[in-house]
Amino acid sequence: MLMSLTRRRCLQTLLTFGGLALGGCATRPRHSTYEYELILKPQSISLIPGTSTPAWTFNGTSPGPTLRLRQNHPVRILVRNELPEPTTIHWHGIRLNNAADGVPGLTQDPIPPGGAFVYEFTCPDAGTFWYHPHFNSLEQLGRGLVGLLIVEEENPVFFHQDLSLALKDWHLNADGSFAPFTSHRAAARAGTLGNHPTVNGKTSERLTLTAGSVVRLRIANMDNTRVFNIGADLPAMVIAVEGNPLPRPIPLESHPLGAGMRVDLALQVPQTPGVYQILDRKGRFAFSLCELEVVPGQVPPLPMPSLPPNPVPALDLANAERIPLSFEWAGALSPVGEDGKADPVFWTINKRAWAEHNHQHLPDPLATLRMGRTYIFELYNATPHPHPIHLHGFTFTVLSVNQQMLEPYHTDTILLGKNQRAEVAIVADNPGDWMFHCHVIEHLETGLMGYIRVT
Numbered sequence: 001m002l003m004s005l006t007r008r009r010c011l012q013t014l015l016t017f018g019g020l021a022l023g024g025c026a027t028r029p030r031h032s033t034y035e036y037e038l039i040l041k042p043q044s045i046s047l048i049p050g051t052s053t054p055a056w057t058f059n060g061t062s063p064g065p066t067l068r069l070r071q072n073h074p075v076r077i078l079v080r081n082e083l084p085e086p087t088t089i090h091w092h093g094i095r096l097n098n099a100a101d102g103v104p105g106l107t108q109d110p111i112p113p114g115g116a117f118v119y120e121f122t123c124p125d126a127g128t129f130w131y132h133p134h135f136n137s138l139e140q141l142g143r144g145l146v147g148l149l150i151v152e153e154e155n156p157v158f159f160h161q162d163l164s165l166a167l168k169d170w171h172l173n174a175d176g177s178f179a180p181f182t183s184h185r186a187a188a189r190a191g192t193l194g195n196h197p198t199v200n201g202k203t204s205e206r207l208t209l210t211a212g213s214v215v216r217l218r219i220a221n222m223d224n225t226r227v228f229n230i231g232a233d234l235p236a237m238v239i240a241v242e243g244n245p246l247p248r249p250i251p252l253e254s255h256p257l258g259a260g261m262r263v264d265l266a267l268q269v270p271q272t273p274g275v276y277q278i279l280d281r282k283g284r285f286a287f288s289l290c291e292l293e294v295v296p297g298q299v300p301p302l303p304m305p306s307l308p309p310n311p312v313p314a315l316d317l318a319n320a321e322r323i324p325l326s327f328e329w330a331g332a333l334s335p336v337g338e339d340g341k342a343d344p345v346f347w348t349i350n351k352r353a354w355a356e357h358n359h360q361h362l363p364d365p366l367a368t369l370r371m372g373r374t375y376i377f378e379l380y381n382a383t384p385h386p387h388p389i390h391l392h393g394f395t396f397t398v399l400s401v402n403q404q405m406l407e408p409y410h411t412d413t414i415l416l417g418k419n420q421r422a423e424v425a426i427v428a429d430n431p432g433d434w435m436f437h438c439h440v441i442e443h444l445e446t447g448l449m450g451y452i453r454v455t
């Protein structure tokens with residue numbers, strides 16, 4: 001399998017699939033199987049004009065090529081590691097088989113430098129997802145290893161345009177070299193913000209839209225740390241969160257997007273040409289993330305498209321078992337290790353930290369679930385900082401936040417604010433060991449990580 005893929009080596013060209021440009025290296029679908037090759041490798045890129053940054057890239061770019069998969073169609077992705085250290089790739093938000101989940105020591109051995117691994121899975125859900133390493137995540141994501149993964153609906157849903165924004169801040173010195181990705185002080189608080197924001201890998205991004213059109217805009221927060229509050233100064237509806245269509249779209253006002261989270265908007269582009277903005281709202285202030293240049297043009301009339309729901313299994317809430325999961329601040333530096341460095345632990349789940357900093361010595365699971373049963377996780381953020389809490393391999397249903405019942409919605413990540421509680425439910429329908437962690441990378445690296453076992 002490796003040989004045949006290797007012979008079909010990387011076409012470093014731009015291919016077109018169904019009218020949509022595919023960057024980087026990809027091959028055409030064959031017998032309804034899409035095949036991709038992702039090569040992780042060091043590559044200097046220029047983020048600050050006149051300087052060079054020693055990034056780590058997928059196929060030479062950051063973000064990596066946007067992978068466009070099709071709902072219910074199997075995919076095979078060859079990952080080759082040309083980094084100077086091991087890696088694995090996690091497909092964030094995809095309900096896939098455990099062996100393809102990309103967690104070193106839990107679902108696979110790390111891919112050594114010079115090695116390769118084939119990920120094979122089928123996406124039951126359509127929507128906006130992303131991919132990134134799950135090994136030495138602070139540095140591997142910090143150096144640029146992030147990419148968008150779009151799963152197209154099995155029965156295509158038409159918009160006049162389908163566009164995306166990948167949000168990532170970089171930690172840079174003035175000469176383009178990397179500044180530290182973390183400090184103990186920040187890791188024990190909200191995390192280390194980058195100082196060089198980018199959208200789609202660019203310092204400023206401008207998209208061109210046609211007057212009167214209806215545009216699907218997929219926004220993915222691929223940053224290690226930052227929370228965005230997405231707004232817009234043109235009419236927009238929130239149609240999906242974390243890849244999952246909302247039961248009823250809601251008008252966009254300010255949509256919080258923690259690390260790892262995504263939102264799909266349907267933009268109702270005004271008839272009046274001009275320049276509009278996608279915004280990051282901070283209280284009374286708003287900062288432009290992306291300019292939208294609206295140009296005159298003819299588009300066929302289009303009522304607001306509706307997205308079909310993803311086939312998330314039905315909950316059996318009457319017989320559900322409850323599992324409390326509390327996130328707390330620990331605040332301790334362990335004794336200095338053999339390398340002379342302290343091994344910081346700042347965060348716990350149910351009083352336990354993922355202290356090993358690697359996956360070599362597995363702790364016990366946070367909970368063991370029985371196949372087919374419904375579970376309600378009672379989440380409690382007993383800390384003063386926001387945590388985007390992510391479960392691998394499942395889509396959970398948010399039932400309540402701070403004891404307020406909501407119209408239930410599906411997600412793979414929930415942003416829990418200071419002292420916030422939430423009830424989320426899953427059907428344990430996918431066997432294996434599944435990571436459960438905060439997506440602020442400094443938090444997961446300093447304790448806020450565990451796993452759920454389904455047998």
Ligand SMILES: [Cu+2]
Binds near residue numbers: 438
């Ligand atoms: Cu966190």
